[in-house]
Amino acid sequence: MAEKSSRGLADVVAATTSISDIDGESGRLFYRGYDIHDIAGRISFEECVHLLQRGDLPTQQGLDDLEDELTAARQIGATTEALLPHVVRAATPMEALRTLVSSLSVDDPDAGDSSVEADRRKATRLVAQMPILVARYEAARTGRAPVESDPDLGIAGNFLWQITGRYPSDRAQDLFDTCLVLHADHTMNASTFTARVIAATLSDMHSAITGAMGALRGPLHGGANEAVMNTLTSIEGDVDAVDGFVREELSAGRKLMGFGHRVYKTEDPRATHLRKMSEELGELSGNSRYYEFSRRMEQTVFDTKGLYPNVDFYAASVYHALGIPTDLFTPVFAISRMSGWTAHVIEQHEDNRLIRPGSEYTGPTGRRWADIAER
Amino acid sequence: MAEKSSRGLADVVAATTSISDIDGESGRLFYRGYDIHDIAGRISFEECVHLLQRGDLPTQQGLDDLEDELTAARQIGATTEALLPHVVRAATPMEALRTLVSSLSVDDPDAGDSSVEADRRKATRLVAQMPILVARYEAARTGRAPVESDPDLGIAGNFLWQITGRYPSDRAQDLFDTCLVLHADHTMNASTFTARVIAATLSDMHSAITGAMGALRGPLHGGANEAVMNTLTSIEGDVDAVDGFVREELSAGRKLMGFGHRVYKTEDPRATHLRKMSEELGELSGNSRYYEFSRRMEQTVFDTKGLYPNVDFYAASVYHALGIPTDLFTPVFAISRMSGWTAHVIEQHEDNRLIRPGSEYTGPTGRRWADIAER
Numbered sequence: 001m002a003e004k005s006s007r008g009l010a011d012v013v014a015a016t017t018s019i020s021d022i023d024g025e026s027g028r029l030f031y032r033g034y035d036i037h038d039i040a041g042r043i044s045f046e047e048c049v050h051l052l053q054r055g056d057l058p059t060q061q062g063l064d065d066l067e068d069e070l071t072a073a074r075q076i077g078a079t080t081e082a083l084l085p086h087v088v089r090a091a092t093p094m095e096a097l098r099t100l101v102s103s104l105s106v107d108d109p110d111a112g113d114s115s116v117e118a119d120r121r122k123a124t125r126l127v128a129q130m131p132i133l134v135a136r137y138e139a140a141r142t143g144r145a146p147v148e149s150d151p152d153l154g155i156a157g158n159f160l161w162q163i164t165g166r167y168p169s170d171r172a173q174d175l176f177d178t179c180l181v182l183h184a185d186h187t188m189n190a191s192t193f194t195a196r197v198i199a200a201t202l203s204d205m206h207s208a209i210t211g212a213m214g215a216l217r218g219p220l221h222g223g224a225n226e227a228v229m230n231t232l233t234s235i236e237g238d239v240d241a242v243d244g245f246v247r248e249e250l251s252a253g254r255k256l257m258g259f260g261h262r263v264y265k266t267e268d269p270r271a272t273h274l275r276k277m278s279e280e281l282g283e284l285s286g287n288s289r290y291y292e293f294s295r296r297m298e299q300t301v302f303d304t305k306g307l308y309p310n311v312d313f314y315a316a317s318v319y320h321a322l323g324i325p326t327d328l329f330t331p332v333f334a335i336s337r338m339s340g341w342t343a344h345v346i347e348q349h350e351d352n353r354l355i356r357p358g359s360e361y362t363g364p365t366g367r368r369w370a371d372i373a374e375r
Numbered sequence: 376m377a378e379k380s381s382r383g384l385a386d387v388v389a390a391t392t393s394i395s396d397i398d399g400e401s402g403r404l405f406y407r408g409y410d411i412h413d414i415a416g417r418i419s420f421e422e423c424v425h426l427l428q429r430g431d432l433p434t435q436q437g438l439d440d441l442e443d444e445l446t447a448a449r450q451i452g453a454t455t456e457a458l459l460p461h462v463v464r465a466a467t468p469m470e471a472l473r474t475l476v477s478s479l480s481v482d483d484p485d486a487g488d489s490s491v492e493a494d495r496r497k498a499t500r501l502v503a504q505m506p507i508l509v510a511r512y513e514a515a516r517t518g519r520a521p522v523e524s525d526p527d528l529g530i531a532g533n534f535l536w537q538i539t540g541r542y543p544s545d546r547a548q549d550l551f552d553t554c555l556v557l558h559a560d561h562t563m564n565a566s567t568f569t570a571r572v573i574a575a576t577l578s579d580m581h582s583a584i585t586g587a588m589g590a591l592r593g594p595l596h597g598g599a600n601e602a603v604m605n606t607l608t609s610i611e612g613d614v615d616a617v618d619g620f621v622r623e624e625l626s627a628g629r630k631l632m633g634f635g636h637r638v639y640k641t642e643d644p645r646a647t648h649l650r651k652m653s654e655e656l657g658e659l660s661g662n663s664r665y666y667e668f669s670r671r672m673e674q675t676v677f678d679t680k681g682l683y684p685n686v687d688f689y690a691a692s693v694y695h696a697l698g699i700p701t702d703l704f705t706p707v708f709a710i711s712r713m714s715g716w717t718a719h720v721i722e723q724h725e726d727n728r729l730i731r732p733g734s735e736y737t738g739p740t741g742r743r744w745a746d747i748a749e750r
Contacts (some may be wrong), residue, residue, distance in 0.1 A: 005500070006387065006388065007389075007390060007391065007728055008575070008728040008730050008731065009384075009387070009730055009731065009733075010732075010733075010734035011733065012381060012387050012389075012733060013381065013732065013733045013734060014381070014382075014384055014387075014732035014733065014734060015382060015483025015732075015734050015735075015737045016382065016735045016736075017734045017735070017738070018737050018738025018739070019738070020736075021734075021736035021738075021740075030736075030740075031740035032738055032742070033738055033739040033740045033741060034740065034742045034743070034744060035610075038743060038744045039744050041469060043744070046669030047747075055748075057744070057745075057750055058557045058747070058750070059747065059750045060747050060748065060750075061428065061443050063747065077603065079461050079462065079464055079465075081477075082461040083458055083461060083462075083474075086454050086457040086458060086478075086481075087454065087458075087478065087481060089454055089481050089482075090454075090480065090481045090486075091486060091487050092487070092648055095479075095480055095481070095579075095581075095582075096484065097478040098477050098582060098585060099458075099474055099478045102474040102585065103458075103461075103474045103500065104474050105463065105465065105470055106461075106462060106464050106465045106466075106470070106471075106474075111466060111470065112466050112467070140612040143583050145548070147402060171640050175535065179738045181422045182575060182716075187736075188570055188732045188733060188734045189734070190573075190575065190576045190729060190731050191576075191610075193572055193730070193731065194572050194573055194586055196563075196570060197565055197568055197572060197590060198569055198586065198589045198590040198593070199570045199593075200383070200593075200594050200595070201565045201566075201590050201591075201592070201593025201594070201595045201596040201597075201598070202566065202593045202594050202598075203589055203590055203591075203592045203593030203596070204470075204589075204592070204654075206471075206589075207588075207589025207590070207592055207593075208589060209478065210473060210585060210589055211569055211573065211585065211587075211589045211590065212586075212628070213582075214578055214579075214581075214582025214583060214585055214586045215572060215573040215576050215578055215580055215582070215586065216576075217576070217578045217579070218573070218574075218575075218577045218582075219576070219577045220575070220577050220729050221576040221578070221729075222576075222578045222731065223576070223577075223578075254601075257520060257649075260620060261391055262729065262731045263731075263733075264697075267681030287660055290576060296653045302481045315678065324540060325671070339717070351582075353382055354565060354596075354637060355382055355383050355384055355565060355568070355638045356382035356383065356384065356385065356563065356564060356565050356568065356638075357385075357387045357388065357389035357390075357563045357568060358384075358385075358386065358387060358388045358389065358390060358563060358564045358638075359390050359391065359392045359396075359562045360388045360390075360391045360392070361391075361392060361393065361395075361405075361562075362391045362392065362393050362398035362710035363392070363393025363394070363396075363407055363408055364393070364407065364408040365396075365405075365408045366408060367409045368409070369414050369417055369418070369432070370408060370432075372432075372434065373435065374436065375432055375433070375434050375436075
């Protein structure tokens with residue numbers, strides 16, 4: 001039946017999309033036709049949500065309306081509240097958050113409706129709820145009282161406020177806002193593709209997003225930013241220790257996370273921005289240790305293996321400098337990517353076809369049943 | 376970058392597998408090299424689990440050992456127990472069960488371990504836990520005391536016992552056992568493919584299975600068996616009313632669920648068995664209404680559209696005759712398919728490559744940022 005074979009689907013076009021585009025050869029990324037270099041640092045995450053979910057950058061009125069919607073939706077339902085104290089026993093945040101995100105459907109008034117209008121309402125709500133959920137989870141697992149959401153802060157600023165308990169500087173808010181824009185969408189990455197495969201059975205938005213959470217968790221996907229930070233903190237000594245560490249890891253055959261990408265054959269354009277942000281945050285805080293370690297590691301890995309850093313590499317030192325706990329780095333990725341995931345579910349439902357590939361059978365053939373006494 | 380384009384991936388080989396194989400032209404299905412016609416009715420679901428997860432039909436000793444493991448694992452952890460009373464508020468069983476399955480990881484001793492050995496232990500546990508979870512959910516939502524699991528009954532018999540509260544006849548146990556065998560695996564169906572995409576990020580077993588639950592729910596996939604039953608019960612009058620009903624639905628452009636399949640170009644071999652089972656259960660119960668309705672609908676749809684019934688079509692009247700509530704039909708599918716899903720996650724982790732397809736961009740290009748005041 002199936003004619004084209006591609007393990008990992010690396011050279012297969014699985015879907016058409018008008019949400020984002022990547023030129024892997026020249027290292028360019030576009031959201032709805034805007035080059036990421038043209039919009040990163042110039043638009044807020046809320047404007048980016050509007051762009052991805054609704055197709056265009058908003059007018060001032062459109063942005064005001066969306067911000068009002070998002071601020072009003074900064075709450076989780078009674079069911080998810082009730083689950084929180086139980087799932088904090090999970091070993092990792094992404095494990096707990098997968099269950100919590102799944103439970104959001106129970107109190108969602110549109111849960112049973114997969115019309116475009118209902119999908120759009122759920123998409124907006126999920127973008128608003130995800131950072132609140134991470135903050136509530138963080139408070140619950142640390143036993144602290146939840147920090148109240150501040151309606152004067154946008155998604156980026158409010159998240160830093162709720163997670164750190166310190167009012168973030170304007171510059172920290174802007175930089176984190178740009179982080180969220182940079183991670184918002186990336187064509188058919190594994191979690192987005194998961195969401196589309198689920199949505200293509202005409203299953204619902206929350207099922208698709210819960211699946212995406214599970215995929216993002218993997219160390220070959222969103223889990224990589226945590227792995228990078230753990231690598232950086234594991235290196236003892238000063239920056240000159242980095243070279244020896246890298247060579248030792250590589251000669252032991254261990255993979256260094258945060259380098260290389262399935263699609264980019266040159267520098268990941270998101271890394272260009274995150275590198276600068278890591279440098280600036282080091283200077284602002286007076287502690288450039290992890291920026292300098294990262295810079296050196298980047299050079300050594302490129303000299304040794306010819307690999308470029310990807311989005312996860314400099315995100316690690318940036319999030320660390322912003323005061324985010326390391327094991328919340330992947331949840332932060334989810335806060336941003338929720339905007340892209342939900343846009344892709346809407347797009348899939350708008351013009352659906354079941355995604356059901358073939359496979360090549362490589363096992364034994366022609367076996368015949370025998371009675372259990374004769375096996 | 377991407378060269379081969381296939382919306383829905385209908386003609387793309389996405390993976391190699393030694394678990395199952397389909398010959399769509401001749402309507403044949405194989406589990407690990409055994410023709411489904413050779414094993415359906417001859418092996419128990421437990422033997423099928425052994426075949427799919429471990430590669431071979433078990434010896435008597437192997438089966439005894441697996442049955443002991445499965446019986447011992449008929450329990451859900453304290454976290455999932457605590458969530459049950461809250462998620463029963465979900466509008467549908469699959470929505471509640473998606474959250475509950477996700478929560479099983481919290482108390483799983485192997486949750487953080489994706490080695491082959493740990494994956495195998497989790498795979499066995501999940502097969503044992505899934506029917507218990509459905510039964511506990513059913514008890515919780517109806518406010519009845521849970522029916523205690525009976526260690527003398529296999530998975531099929533114990534599920535009927537716990538769901539209906541009546542001790543099932545030997546024949547009912549055997550027939551339901553065969554239903555579970557028939558639904559156990561089916562190559563790269565949408566839920567199994569979802570599980571593999573998630574597992575291919577090196578994410579964990581529970582993340583993959585939770586995603587699969589979300590995909591199975593869709594009406595183009597596992598949700599179809601419920602839709603078939605709702606269609607059958609909606610027809611008023613006697614069997615002669617079926618023709619008019621079918622023609623009215625089709626002329627109104629509505630899709631009749633349970634017919635046609637992406638892969639089979641002839642009769643789905645599973646439907647052959649389920650048709651006979653539906654007939655036998657009608658005779659045994661003295662009520663053949665839904666069997667006769669199904670038979671007539673099959674003929675009318677074939678005469679009108681040339682479509683064959685798929686696995687979901689006769690499963691509906693079979694499950695109904697076995698006393699299973701209609702909205703638990705898709706959860707029953709999940710009980711069976713858990714064996715295939717988990718086998719595929721093990722296989723994916725054993726020889727992994729990230730599944731990350733390309734996409735074709737169809738949106739606007741060359742857009743340039745403008746200040747919000749000028750949009």
